[in-house]
Amino acid sequence: MESTQQTESKIIELKPFTDEMVVNMGPQHPSTHGVLRLELRLDGEIVREAIPHIGYLHRCFEKHSENLSYPQIIPFTDRMDYVAAMNQNWGFCLAVEKLLEMDETKDFAVPERAEYLRVLICELNRIASHLLSFGTYGMDIGAFTPFLYAFRDRERLLLLFEKICGARLTYNYIRIGGVSEIIPMEPGSIDEQNYLDEIESFLDYFEPKIDEYNDLLTSNSIFSERTMGVAVMPAEMAISYGATGPNLRGSGVDWDLRRDEPYSIYDRFDFDVPVAKDIPELGAVLGDCWSRYKVRMDEMKESVKIVRQILAEGLPDGPVMADLKAVRPPKGEIYYRSEAPRGELGFYIVSDGTPKPVRVKGRSPCFSALSALQELSRGLMVADIIAIIGSIDIVMGEVDR
Amino acid sequence: MDRYIRNIYKGVYTVLVGMRITIRQFFEPNVTHQYPYEHDFEKKRNVREIPKGYRGQLYNRIEDCIGCKKCELICPVDCITITGDKLPKGEQLWDSMNVIHLKDGREIIGLIEGEDKKLNLDEEMTVTNITSRQGPQEVVDRLEQSGDESRTQTISGSEVSRVVTRNPVVFYLDQFDIDMSLCMYCGLCTEVCPTECLTMIDTLEGIEYSKFDRTDLIFNFDKQEMYGKDEAETEEAAD
Ligand code: SF4
Numbered sequence: 001m002e003s004t005q006q007t008e009s010k011i012i013e014l015k016p017f018t019d020e021m022v023v024n025m026g027p028q029h030p031s032t033h034g035v036l037r038l039e040l041r042l043d044g045e046i047v048r049e050a051i052p053h054i055g056y057l058h059r060c061f062e063k064h065s066e067n068l069s070y071p072q073i074i075p076f077t078d079r080m081d082y083v084a085a086m087n088q089n090w091g092f093c094l095a096v097e098k099l100l101e102m103d104e105t106k107d108f109a110v111p112e113r114a115e116y117l118r119v120l121i122c123e124l125n126r127i128a129s130h131l132l133s134f135g136t137y138g139m140d141i142g143a144f145t146p147f148l149y150a151f152r153d154r155e156r157l158l159l160l161f162e163k164i165c166g167a168r169l170t171y172n173y174i175r176i177g178g179v180s181e182i183i184p185m186e187p188g189s190i191d192e193q194n195y196l197d198e199i200e201s202f203l204d205y206f207e208p209k210i211d212e213y214n215d216l217l218t219s220n221s222i223f224s225e226r227t228m229g230v231a232v233m234p235a236e237m238a239i240s241y242g243a244t245g246p247n248l249r250g251s252g253v254d255w256d257l258r259r260d261e262p263y264s265i266y267d268r269f270d271f272d273v274p275v276a277k278d279i280p281e282l283g284a285v286l287g288d289c290w291s292r293y294k295v296r297m298d299e300m301k302e303s304v305k306i307v308r309q310i311l312a313e314g315l316p317d318g319p320v321m322a323d324l325k326a327v328r329p330p331k332g333e334i335y336y337r338s339e340a341p342r343g344e345l346g347f348y349i350v351s352d353g354t355p356k357p358v359r360v361k362g363r364s365p366c367f368s369a370l371s372a373l374q375e376l377s378r379g380l381m382v383a384d385i386i387a388i389i390g391s392i393d394i395v396m397g398e399v400d401r
Numbered sequence: 402m403d404r405y406i407r408n409i410y411k412g413v414y415t416v417l418v419g420m421r422i423t424i425r426q427f428f429e430p431n432v433t434h435q436y437p438y439e440h441d442f443e444k445k446r447n448v449r450e451i452p453k454g455y456r457g458q459l460y461n462r463i464e465d466c467i468g469c470k471k472c473e474l475i476c477p478v479d480c481i482t483i484t485g486d487k488l489p490k491g492e493q494l495w496d497s498m499n500v501i502h503l504k505d506g507r508e509i510i511g512l513i514e515g516e517d518k519k520l521n522l523d524e525e526m527t528v529t530n531i532t533s534r535q536g537p538q539e540v541v542d543r544l545e546q547s548g549d550e551s552r553t554q555t556i557s558g559s560e561v562s563r564v565v566t567r568n569p570v571v572f573y574l575d576q577f578d579i580d581m582s583l584c585m586y587c588g589l590c591t592e593v594c595p596t597e598c599l600t601m602i603d604t605l606e607g608i609e610y611s612k613f614d615r616t617d618l619i620f621n622f623d624k625q626e627m628y629g630k631d632e633a634e635t636e637e638a639a640d
């Protein structure tokens with residue numbers, strides 16, 4: 001494998017075989033991002049095999065959904081990837097809306113204002129999610145300060161979410177056919193203006209901070225020594241494991257659903273898709289931990305760009321909820337995917353024409369990314385495992401569902 | 402050797418760059434606070450308030466509840482338990498009422514005159530039969546002082562934020578329990594409630610209500626005490 005070739009210099013000790021030692025890492029380990037147990041088969045300090053054992057956070061999302069009506073499922077999607085819950089809500093609602101065949105040709109469609117609010121809030125949520133991943137990655141590697149800084153800024157974002165939907169983590173904000181009206185915000189009212197101003201002031205504060213964080217962590221030589229050239233995931237491997245989102249772009253594949261398969265109103269905004277490159281002068285290899293991490297840092301800037309475009313345009317007038325009496329999709333099935341902060345989030349829904357789905361399946365980006373861990377970690381050091389888990393940015397709530 | 406020295410230089414330099422950023426923090430105000438001894442929504446340096454509409458503890462203004470069980474149905478985790486019976490035919494706890502929410506946060510409960518016509522918020526409206534049970538304190542006081550005449554009031558439409566019509570209550574609620582230890586604060590129940598009596602408390606009390614015993618988290622709202630003796634007798638008679 002190419003990955004073992006890259007790390008050949010590190011496996012000099014592999015020849016004299018010693019007894020294999022099995023170490024359990026987790027489930028309660030600060031760097032497992034949830035409850036993940038890794039069974040490490042070690043040869044000294046070299047990892048022969050890292051076998052992830054998942055399921056500690058399994059909460060039967062899919063089975064639960066079969067007994068709930070569509071609007072009732074949305075709060076459960078919050079609990080999948082609780083770091084980016086808005087995007088999870090959205091992914092599910094997009095699938096149901098597709099199943100309901102909501103579009104302009106029908107008399108009910110998702111109103112313009114709701115679409116704008118969705119993009120606005122989901123991009124902010126993407127920033128919050130990447131901030132968390134940046135902070136915890138720093139902490140995993142041994143830098144505690146970025147963690148505090150990330151949480152300080154994330155707090156400001158959470159306050160924004162709190163103002164618009166009343167909750168800090170499990171938002172239940174995006175609904176089928178629009179967004180929640182639990183806290184009404186009249187178009188053009190002073191509330192709306194204040195809210196947008198607040199976002200603006202956050203962006204003004206936050207944009208220089210990204211560069212600051214790049215100085216603080218990205219270019220820090222201790223950090224880059226630990227991440228550059230470690231666990232290289234070539235593009236073919238990323239694709240064959242189904243890695244998506246920043247993990248895929250970290251391997252140099254230029255693929256982003258928001259641009260390549262635009263859903264909602266993403267085609268109206270102008271943004272770049274950051275893709276990792278080989279940077280020989282720094283020592284970064286395409287597809288290593290550092291590249292995956294750097295893609296996230298760059299993506300925050302793009303999200304800021306999208307939010308700024310919305311603020312410049314202003315929110316359109318109109319209702320925020322489609323005129324939808326009851327959610328009762330016709331018989332049929334649908335698979336719809338959207339770009340969540342951690343990759344392609346897909347929902348597969350089978351409907352038999354009743355208000356409850358027959359089957360709901362979530363395609364979790366983290367699960368696919370985690371499956372690559374076994375191959376990525378073969379032949380590396382124990383300490384590198386931490387660097388890999390942080391760089392693929394998994395949230396166990398989504399892996400186990 | 403050259404590389405070795407360059408590595409040391411790079412290591413020291415990048416750490417110093419980071420240090421510069423952290424040192425700047427010394428001259429900025431604190432972002433943390435000593436919870437629970439101080440809350441950041443107290444008027445301190447990092448002022449913030451719990452936003453209006455925050456999803457906290459559930460509260461049911463049981464007088465307004467019509468026992469429609471919509472909240473029980475929509476709740477995804479079944480944490481609301483309602484048992485109740487219909488009152489005997491022809492009996493009702495009170496008549497249909499209008500709850501008029503004013504823009505300044507007060508509310509008036511009464512009957513809007515000519516309510517069967519389409520409600521026009523631009524015009525003045527006359528409210529009759531204002532009840533003292535739920536009205537704002539000053540209305541209650543005035544009613545007690547001046548007898549029946551002042552149970553009619555004229556409100557200009559511009560003051561009104563919304564009007565809720567409360568149907569005649571024909572339900573006797575034996576039990577209305579909300580198990581807050583199960584609740585996942587999704588807010589769906591408050592959205593479907595037709596009389597808007599089920600709300601989430603968006604103040605400090607609605608957020609900090611931890612208990613030592615899990616059973617204390619089951620909150621009971623029921624109408625028992627409101628009925629008084631007569632109602633209980635009716636209930637028995639119906640049985
Ligand atoms: S807020 Fe709580 S009680 Fe209300 S529907 Fe949601 S889970 Fe049920």
Ligand code: SF4
Pocket residue numbers: 461465466467468469470471472473483593594595596597598599
């Ligand atoms: S939805 Fe409202 S009115 Fe109906 S039973 Fe629940 S609290 Fe009472």
